[in-house]
Amino acid sequence: MIPFSPPRIDDRTVKAVEDALRSGWITTGPRTKEFEKRLAEYCGVDKVIALNSWTNACELVLRWYGIGAGDEVIVPAYTYCATANIVMHVGAKPVMVDVLDDFTMDPDALRKAITPRTKCIIPVDIGGLPCRIDRIMRVAVETCHLFTPAVNLRVAGSNPQMRLGRALVLCDAAHSFGARIEGKPVGAQADITGFSFHAVKNLTTAEGGALAFNLPEPFDTDELYRYLNTMSLHGQSKDALAKTRPGAWRYDVDFPGWKCNMTDLQAAIGLVELDRFDNDTTPRRKAICERYHAAFRNDPRFIVPHFKDEMRESCYHLYMLRIANAAEAQRDGIITAIAEREVSVNVHFIPLPLLSYYKGQGFRMDDYPNTYTLFSNEISLPVYYDLTDAQVDEVIAAVKAAVAKVMG
Numbered sequence: 171m172i173p174f175s176p177p178r179i180d181d182r183t184v185k186a187v188e189d190a191l192r193s194g195w196i197t198t199g200p201r202t203k204e205f206e207k208r209l210a211e212y213c214g215v216d217k218v219i220a221l222n223s224w225t226n227a228c229e230l231v232l233r234w235y236g237i238g239a240g241d242e243v244i245v246p247a248y249t250y251c252a253t254a255n256i257v258m259h260v261g262a263k264p265v266m267v268d269v270l271d272d273f274t275m276d277p278d279a280l281r282k283a284i285t286p287r288t289k290c291i292i293p294v295d296i297g298g299l300p301c302r303i304d305r306i307m308r309v310a311v312e313t314c315h316l317f318t319p320a321v322n323l324r325v326a327g328s329n330p331q332m333r334l335g336r337a338l339v340l341c342d343a344a345h346s347f348g349a350r351i352e353g354k355p356v357g358a359q360a361d362i363t364g365f366s367f368h369a370v371k372n373l374t375t376a377e378g379g380a381l382a383f384n385l386p387e388p389f390d391t392d393e394l395y396r397y398l399n400t401m402s403l404h405g406q407s408k409d410a411l412a413k414t415r416p417g418a419w420r421y422d423v424d425f426p427g428w429k430c431n432m433t434d435l436q437a438a439i440g441l442v443e444l445d446r447f448d449n450d451t452t453p454r455r456k457a458i459c460e461r462y463h464a465a466f467r468n469d470p471r472f473i474v475p476h477f478k479d480e481m482r483e484s485c486y487h488l489y490m491l492r493i494a495n496a497a498e499a500q501r502d503g504i505i506t507a508i509a510e511r512e513v514s515v516n517v518h519f520i521p522l523p524l525l526s527y528y529k530g531q532g533f534r535m536d537d538y539p540n541t542y543t544l545f546s547n548e549i550s551l552p553v554y555y556d557l558t559d560a561q562v563d564e565v566i567a568a569v570k571a572a573v574a575k576v577m578g
């Protein structure tokens with residue numbers, strides 16, 4: 171059986187976690203701080219905060235920016251539910267827009283969707299290919315005259331909506347750690363970028379996430395880091411590490427915060443992952459994608475994913491293959507036939523308007539035709555470090571046989 175995306179766990183990972191366990195410090199501590207520092211260096215930003223998931227990290231961002239009832243947050247219809255769920259959590263309204271042929275948010279559709287209620291835009295780097303963040307940032311800046319900041323919002327002595335004066339761009343980079351835009355890693359383009367280190371992602375800490383800050387002047391990144399750190403620990407003025415100094419026991423609670431810090435056990439895995447990310451993990455993923463490309467690129471029955479252009483390069487997280495002219499039921503039949511050959515594939519993603527909850531909120535699939543077309547014939551193939559060339563060839567054979575069987 172070929173699984174879809176097992177994590178890369180080897181002796182080095184196990185040793186790093188063992189060392190963390192034996193160090194006596196298992197919650198947020200020196201390894202988390204080191205991981206944050208390394209992530210910031212990697213992304214080319216001043217500061218990164220590591221937390222327990224993309225979902226909680228990005229939800230804190232919406233709360234920090236004062237987003238709530240009456241506000242709108244624009245998301246693509248083509249994404250994982252987490253992107254829109256966090257908008258529901260804070261009581262705001264997700265507004266969905268369609269995507270381009272490369273699966274990422276359509277900047278023209280975005281422009282049309284902006285209203286005086288728009289407080290945030292969450293584009294998604296699906297499969298590891300960065301969205302057109304240059305165009306999305308431009309839309310945010312050029313529509314600032316519509317932006318209506320909340321007047322009575324105060325966060326750590328200032329009003330972030332007044333300061334920014336436009337919709338916040340929060341990039342969903344859950345798939346795109348290590349992808350590049352004009353040669354630079356994802357993280358330093360949007361106002362804030364959210365990464366996921368969930369077990370299936372291309373860099374993992376079992377569960378985990380991080381935020382890279384890139385807000386313009388006069389935002390103070392150190393202050394923002396401290397504020398989000400406090401938010402992630404019950405609004406408590408001192409974290410566990412700061413309280414370990416003898417005598418430093420007293421703390422205060424500034425507001426009723428949340429609880430979503432990263433542990434040093436997670437960071438220990440992340441440090442190993444990061445250390446071999448550029449020179450080992452990503453080259454292997456890229457080689458797998460190139461092997462798939464060689465098999466499918468010149469076959470008219472397939473539409474291969476977009477990995478690279480003058481501006482962007484994917485981190486090769488997913489191989490999102492499309493079956494030319496396949497209807498949704500045919501695609502489903504192809505997946506069944508592939509599964510019969512003991513190969514696990516996946517679909518990224520069921521569009522939000524097709525999920526019961528969002529359907530119930532009044533979203534209609536017909537309003538996002540490109541999203542539906544892309545989804546209806548998409549199949550994601552296995553891509554992970556331990557997948558051998560022979561297994562890649564098995565996947566290719568299973569896919570081709572299944573397509574021949576179903577499509578004739």
Ligand SMILES: *Cc1c(COP(=O)(O)O)cnc(C)c1O
Nearest residue numbers: 223224225250252344366368379
């Ligand atoms: C995985 C994923 C998330 C959520 O990440 P968690 O770390 O599990 O919270 C968000 N957006 C997309 C596109 C994802 O694939």
